[in-house]
Amino acid sequence: MARPIRLDTVCKEYHTAGTTHVAVDDLSLEIPEGSFTTIVGPSGCGKTTTLRMIAGLETPTSGTIHFGDRDVTEVRPQDRNAAMVFQSIALYPHMTVRENIAYGLKVAGVPKAERDAAVDEAAETLQITEQLDKMPAELSGGQQQRVALGSAFVQDPDVLLLDEPMSDLDAKLKAELRVEVQRLHKEMDATMVYVTHDQTEAMTMSDHVLLLEEGRLAQFAPPGDLFDRPVSQYVAEFIGTPSTNTLPATVEAADDGPTIVGEQFEIPAPEDRFADRIGDSVTVGIRPQYLSPDEGDHRIRVIVNVVEQLGTEFVVHGTSVNGAHVNVVDESVDGAGPDDELSVGFEAADAFVFDEHGETICHGDALVAARSASPSQ
Amino acid sequence: MSAVSTLQGRLAEFDEKRLLLLATFVPFTLFFVLVWGVPIGYALGMSLFSDPTGAAEFAAFANYAGVLTSELFSTALFNSVVYALSSTILSLVLGLGLALVVNREITGGNALRTMMIFPYLLPTLVVIFMWTFLLDPNVGAVNQFLLDYGLVQEPLAFFSSTQWAMPAVVVASVWKYGSFAFFILLARLQAIDPNLYERARVEGASTWQAFRDITVPHLRGAILIIILVRGIWMFNKFDIIYLATRGGPLDATTTLPIMVYELAFRGSPNFGGATALAGIMFMLLAAVAVVYFWVFEPEQEVAN
């Protein structure tokens, strides 16, 4: 039965040769029961450590972990009713595929006939029936991955943990297995936690995303929220490809209230959040997808460096007048080439504003509200 | 209820982990203490007493002085160095040549490999039987060959002539231990990325240049290790020399290990002298080991 996973002020420190390394720092969150949550972040941000603490392979230095009402902080991995798919896949090389999948059931003392039935069913679902009597070494990377998923599937775990299981596969197999993993999630009654450094995987597969920054929680929200309502510049820049453009600006006092003034644009800002920030430096974030040569109230000029064509859309890598790197993604770029000057525009509704510490001051909707409330505009 | 099961789980985990720790470390520690620590400590202790197995009397470093000033010591040290150096260098040269040959994947390379491994596994005694026979002055094939082709007038008694005993022992040793260098060098050669050679060829390097600039640098570490480790082993070798010549004739092949054995078991046993010499060999090895650990850091392979 699926269970919610609750982390309460969890810290994990490693001591090596006199230095202390904090891998996970004061992490508190509740992963909803039966959800598909991805933990994402750059390498070394503590995502695998977090997963391993949920699995019981590491014990938190402080804080508690609950599965539902049960405190599992100190429970050994054998007793958590969890299943895990490892980055290295970790199939037993000396057992056949069938024995590999059935091993957990064998340990649990399930009779052979029942084990075989469960394995056959899992193999059917994952299309590896043909491979059941082979040894892992005879399988392709994708098939090995399916076996690992099958092993987790037959165990009927409360919690299914996946640690970057696809990082070694090529793009086509990844796409195939992404569908497979999502299908498994629908068929299983388990809370699924999936670690990846690939934000595309995180955004497409899961219903919740936990983004970590150096062991601390950066944002925990549904994927759409991370894209549209990032809580910080870090989140805005990490999520989405190409990365969010960041344009330096200052808050200035205009006749009709505070205004965010950049090199080439002026955006009216809401009184309530900007009145006491007059004179501050801020950063305006705008996603490359929201910059367009044809539309937008606020325009900036970009010197084109490189144009890439990705299927139906173009990606322009350019530089703004003040030297900031600017990317544009659009269906047409008017045949712009290197060294051309391109004028692109954006709507205030699509922008984010960050303060000097990278915290979000407001999202585009608040800026739009400010403008419509302003009669002189 | 859940609190109880949690506690049981913790206890089970704790007990099991502790049990495994004990099961793995106790034999290991016990072994090293009993079979290595105690005997070595005991030997070092004995070396400070005169007649340690009889009427022991503390003699400080008298045994050491006695050994170091004996005429045999300098002979044995010299013989050890000659034996270790010549057998190691010869093994290295032959091993390197053959590794380069086999690395080219000639037909029969596998058979050659099997053939090379065999002498290495043969009991030393068997090797000495073979070479004693081959080099025998009356029935040996080598002497018959030399006589037939007029290279010598009289058969040579290799193992019992002061002039030929050492070279004969070295040949037998190289025959037995030469494959060590061969297998290590072959493994290194096969680990070199073939793309490096292809790139060198594309860039216009000749075969010789590719050998000098790619092969040699890749083998340098292995060659140093072979010289060091094989050298130590040959320096410490007892059985092959003892079985071939018992250290003779006239101490021509008496190395330090032979001298230790002779001191302890020949005539009237002198365990004070034997253990003092063992102590000296221990220090020599320790000095080389320090260099080895310092330069190669072999422990990094397991303890990082």
Added chain:
Amino acid sequence: MLGLGKGPAGKYVSQRTQERVRRVSVILTALLVAIFVSIPVYVMIAIAFQPATTTFRGGTVNLLFDSFTFENFVLLFTDTGTPRYLFNSLIVTASSTLLATALSVAAGYGLTRFEFRGKTMAARAVLFAYMFSPIVLAIPLYVIFFTLGLLDSYFALTLALTGISAPFGIWLMWQYFQTVPIALEESAWIRGASRTRTLWEVVLPVARPGTIATAIFSFSVAWNDFTMARVVMSQDEMYPITVGASLFLDRVTIGWSETMAAAVLMSLPPFAIALFLQNYLLQGFNVGGLE
């Protein structure tokens, strides 16, 4: 067009000649080594399987297999202590192989999987022991066994042999267990298997090639040993074959034919290993070989 084609073509031919010369010299070297390695082995076999009267007919040595016989082996078993020697060898070799392998596997697992201070020191101690001179160790062991009344016992020789074979075995297993991914164990734990069960059902089966290599090396050390047996065993009926046979040539009644027959017997296990288990051995060479 012709002129352009000539250059590369000419070079191609010269490269081919070069390659041919290289090939011939390579094969020649291989042949020479093969002869150097195999002549002593051939001589041993020829003498062992020919009647002494054929081998030493008319003052010269005849090694051409004019006649084939087992009579040297029969003499060896009826007129010498060989059966007893072989029995002793088997006992101490089997027990020390078992002991050294078990010790190495256990220590290798513990040293790899548990964190502790002084790992570097432990590694150095193992390596130091592995470079040590057996005869230097044999002297104090002799005195200790003498004091304890353990000379001329299988137990003492087994312990001494394990003393010289285990350091390398431990080193080999230490390295080997590092290649066994910890994720295999973790995956078993998460599936509910206890640490002990995981050790039996996952770790040991996966580490089997390393274990076999360790066993082969321990076996070779024990089977080939002369030094330890010479020191620890002083009674004829306790000698292993290496010590027993080493005294053959000193006796008037035993000639080269019986001696080489004994050599053939001693060579059988190494021969079997070289033929059937050499891949495990090569694995051992890659972590530093064996004395």
